[in-house]
Amino acid sequence: MNHAIPLAERLRPQTLNDLVGQEHLSSQESVLQKAISKGKVPSMILWGPPGVGKTTLANIIATSFHNAYYQLSAISSGVKELREVIEEAKTKPGAILFIDEIHRFNKGQQDALLGAVEKGIITLIGATTENPSFEVNSALLSRCQVFILKALDEKALLQLINQAIEKDELFKGQNIQIKETEALFQLSGGDGRKLLNLLELSVEALIDIEKSGSPLVLTNEWVMEVAQTNIALYDKNGEQHYDIVSAFIKSMRGSDPNGAVYWLSRMIAGGEDVKFIARRMLIFSSEDIGNANPNAFLLANACFDAVNKIGYPESRIILSQCAIYLASSPKSNASYEAITSGLALVDKTGNLPVPLHLRNAPTKFMKDLSYGKNYQYSHKGEQNFIEQEYLPDTIVNTTLYQPQQNSREQEIKKFLQERWKGKYGY
Helix, strand or coil, rough: CCCCHHHHHHHCCHHHCCCCCHHHCCCCCCCCHHHHCCCCEEEEEEEEECCHHHHHHHHHHHHHHHHCEEECCCCCCHHHHHHHHHHCCCCCCCCCEEECHHCCCCCHHHHHHHHHHHHCCCCEEECCCCCCCHHHHHHCCCCCCCEEECCHHHHHHHHHHHHHHHHCHHHHCCCEEEEECCHHHHHHHCCHHHHHHHHHHHHHHHHHCCCCCEEEEEHHHHHHHHHHHHHHHCCHHCCCHHHHHHHHHHHCCCCHHHHHHHHHHHHHHHHHHHHHHHHHHHHHHHHHHHHHHHHHHHHHHHHHHHHHHHCCCHHHHHHHHHHHHCCCCCCHHHHHHHHHHHHHHHHHHHCCCCCHCCCCCCCCCHCCCCCCCCCCCCCCCCHHHHCCCCCHHHCCCCCCCCCCHHHHHHHHHHHHHHHHHHHHHH
């Protein structure tokens, strides 16, 4: 089978109704569908994992309006290219500008966009795999509607497979039999493009070994074999992204600096965004180390600031230093467990009233209602501590934070034991 256009591109949907797995956006009652039917869509940010239809959705919107359509990638385009597009768009009312990976635009580039969006020179469609509240300027974000695209579930992935077999010009003439789908689902990870690329590779490999006219039977074993030998082909441009960052995090959690540096190297070699790596380490420093070593958070935060200023290639050294430190640090997920338990408790018990003695009493009326009455100012007590109740009446003595078995948190536990004398299990 010799063709230049990949299967994923050949099957790219042309209308919103053809979009698979995003029914909350494609249904007739959706906000987006209604906006298209009225002939006007807002500037928007499409947020979701790779291979779920962000670029496709932008193309569908542009096609629906027949307006001038410009497409830039934040990886390869700078302020110069951006300003050229904006200048040209001034003569083309209703122009749509799609920016892929908009989270990689720096503040200056995003500021250059802001004026054009505000004046209506362009309708912006930005695509990002990162939370836009972290990476898109608040001023620009406030002028855009955020639409969230979901990872494709097995039902949607199966629909894509069936579409490929039934509708693709190069596939429907083959006797393709999908005996098992688990490997296709697992390796694609909810990424439709990855699924179709792997399906195409698997079918092509079968054609090479099967006799003409023989059924092409896809099994889990066959798909795994093809994936192992063609990983670079179907996993283009670092789309192992989530698997590799998972291995990176788990290596640091497992206190293996060698594993951490290897997976860090894989991400760097694949061109991963330095801020993405640094952000994951910053989260890790609190979630998996926490108060076992508070300095880990400070170092990870400093690392995030530094790589924002420096970038590649020098930032690889800073990332390596931080990853090694985090991997070699004592671990605790007590802070993570505490807030998880706290949120579950709030969800279960609802909005419990604040005890009167803890309430603020800025007016005489509030004081007459006993707001703040009997509150004891901790700094007047011995060692700046006076025992009193800080939880609502119905959940007194509830323990959310449990110090773990590391030297720093054992010091914290000793501190709490001396003050609470057995309460909360300390």
